[in-house]
Amino acid sequence: MESLTGTGTSTGTVGGEYHALLARHDAMRLRNRLLSPRRSAEPDLPGPARYDGAADQRLITEYLDLVTPFGELIEHLYAEMFRRRPYLRSLFPASMDFQRAHLARIFRYLIENLHDPDEVAALFTRLGRDHRKLGVRPVHYRTFEAALRVALRRTAGGRWTDAVEAAWVRMLRFAVAAMVEGAEATLAEPPYWQATVTAHELRRPDLAVLHVRPHEPYPYRAGQYAAVESPLLPQAWRPYSLACAPRPEGELELHVRQTCEGGVSEALVTRTLVGDVLRLGPANGTMTLDDDALDRDLLLVAGGTGWAPVKALVEELAGRRPGGAGRPVRAAQERRRVQLFLGARSRDELYDAWVLADWADCRPWLRVVTVLDEGAAAGAYGPVAEAVARHGDWSGHLAYVSGPPAMVGATVSRLTAAGLPADRIRHDPLLDAGGVRPRPAAAR
């Protein structure tokens, strides 16, 4: 483990050799764990049991104004970390803006949820699994901790106390223990999957549909999302929903809207060619069809490229109905109906319209309403949340909502106000660009 700290280059991005070394190291750890499963791989990191998060939350919150907004703290933290271990810079993307914002979200999430250690541990266990793709090792967290302590003192100034710092450190160690646990539990799966682009269609000037073929079997369920990295922007990973149900040949579909210049979405939409090799992180997300989901009528609501996971869900449903190749649904479940609302800015923005037309012809259990921002030509109009609310009583349904965060939030609010229990509405993290959930107050 410690020997890895000297690996890598002091500048540039993390390379194949580093990942090959990590893979060999993971294989050794897995072997050791299988031979002696009770042995903790990182005995010096504390486990999450019996952590009094509420007490630390009170202390941290009382002195929070000394270190917020988090911008300055995070600047100091990364500066100190890269000063101590320059090679760690290679584990991060060239531009740190996104990373800084992401870390601020993580700190906010941690502090706001610390009274609920189980919830925090569950999220950070998933994050630990996901962080394997970055080449992060447990030893790196110790450097992070040391840098955080320096940064806290530098930012807070004279009123800072050892007791508050100790609370921050306990909070961090608690989260790190869960991350290490998550990484250890998934040692048997690859930290990332390489996937070759087999098709790239520009459907709108700023929107592409990509097909990619993973080099190894890629486990996921319809409705899930994965972090994607382009070789044009190493170590910059962004989440995209997988737009198809698992297929026998293993090919995946991604829908990407360019959201800004110079980012991952631009690289995928305008600078990616057939034959390029992307990397995918492990699949995540709870917008999936469990068996009990099939006992209810379904309401699917999608806006823009939020159509992607909903398309995958409908594909899975079709595969499980008579005539489909998937695991069949029970007879009673066959009678269940699916109502889909698809929001788009204009008719031209319905970039997958031919799929909808095909489906309307051969899927009598599916009803589709397209909702255009401009005019009522396709059957409904106005913000998709309002169209859904106008169209009926959804209180007995199970709902899946996907699209711009404001649209998802508005739809969830309308549905809960109309009597649909919150635990029957599924959607991905709203503010998430890297796996962190928003505060509980934001409707999910």
Ligand SMILES: NC(=O)C1=CN([C@@H]2O[C@H](COP(=O)(O)OP(=O)(O)OC[C@H]3O[C@@H](n4cnc5c(N)ncnc54)[C@H](O)[C@@H]3O)[C@@H](O)[C@H]2O)C=CC1
């Ligand atoms: N799993 C998920 O939740 C997924 C989410 N997305 C997100 O969906 C968004 C898609 O972007 P675009 O294709 O550019 O969508 P867009 O900006 O074209 O919006 C699509 C439709 O959503 C509705 N909408 C948009 N903003 C709204 C608001 N503030 N309030 C109510 N309704 C609103 C409108 O009906 C609009 O026509 C991105 O933010 C992306 O991150 C994309 C894929 C999957």
